[in-house]
Amino acid sequence: MDIRVQEAPFDFGAEAQAFSDAQAGAGAIVTFTGLVRDLPGTPLEVMEIEHYPGMTEKALAKIAEDAQARWELSGCLIIHRYGKMRPGDQIMMVATGSKHRKDAFEAAEFLMDYLKSRAPFWKREVTSDNTSWVASKAEDEDALTRWDPNQ
């Protein structure tokens, strides 16, 4: 389990390769990367991500532990940036390794679904004429019901 919360950019290709190389016995590796998208209309100048130092690391570790308890994983990586980013920049990535592709896929989707709505990050979009906090989406909260054993 490798959790990193950092302001600096990360090298997605190098991280993906290093993660894959470290997965002894795995037959399947899944990665997810989130990029800063440009906005329709007025171009996005900066995407700024605020977080809650201390809680962020704990929340991500908890999510990764839950994934490892639920699926048989050879490993699990989360990197999430904070601070200022520009369109096209990589915001975050997760990677999962497992014997089987279904487990690797499901665990990566689980990590993403919880990370979206349970890790203390907040995005703010800055354009030439406006600054606004990104609103959370009901569909992101709804996505969690998929993982609820009582559903």
Place this chain on the structure above:
Amino acid sequence: MDIRVQEAPFDFGAEAQAFSDAQAGAGAIVTFTGLVRDLPGTPLEVMEIEHYPGMTEKALAKIAEDAQARWELSGCLIIHRYGKMRPGDQIMMVATGSKHRKDAFEAAEFLMDYLKSRAPFWKREVTSDNTSWVASKAEDEDALTRWDPNQ
């Protein structure tokens, strides 16, 4: 759409990075990589993959086209090797890019499910005392029902 069928190894990290860099407007990138797993018991010496030149490329292109018709993708990559590989080697990878993470994940899983059972590749495992063709799994065929609009 980038489809490659090749004997040579590929550089997963470099391919993942190049794919991500080329996805204009995407907010989500998913990659899947299949690795040669070692066998329980007698160690695997070689995994040999046979394919049907001509049909393989057509089948993969069809699967990628179906994925692009079904989800809004900024791009879609399939690399699949044939020939001899060793435990830990990368066999294949797919990558998908989309505005939204759900589309990128679903399209990658769709590509993998169809590639498993509909692209003409056959695996053979060679150990010091045995050579055997890998049997297809009922669960791989069953995985396709998820994508059938009539289900």
Place this chain on the structure above:
Amino acid sequence: MALDVLYFAWLREHVGVPRERVETDAATAGDLVKELLAKGEGYETAFADLTSLRVAIDQELVEFDAPLAGAREVAFFPPMTGG
């Protein structure tokens, strides 16, 4: 008891400070909000709609009826938008 109270994102902007030391006898996170409302207009705007807010006690997400006993740090913030 004395607590560190933290605010994030637009909640922080309305309140005007990222954190403050608060002396309180509130039993729950929700009771603490009621006390904070008395501190001024910024707080009223910030806490106008609790259903659109989240709270963490000692860096763990909880409900607004969670007890404050033994807590060192309480944080209020909007729904998260990571990923």
Place this chain on the structure above:
Amino acid sequence: MALDVLYFAWLREHVGVPRERVETDAATAGDLVKELLAKGEGYETAFADLTSLRVAIDQELVEFDAPLAGAREVAFFPPMTGG
């Protein structure tokens, strides 16, 4: 008509050749299998259980009752195991 018939994986091993030119009047892929069975023991072993086999006409997966009219290439093989 004359057809190229291809065999892959363990089917190829049983038949003994990867491809051969076959002269046939078979109407369907399944009818072609019946003709091939007469060619010897290897073919009988190879085609013993059609439910565990797949067939492609001109590089497209089809069912065994697919018509051969106009076909140039027919391939028989076990279920695929890619990925």
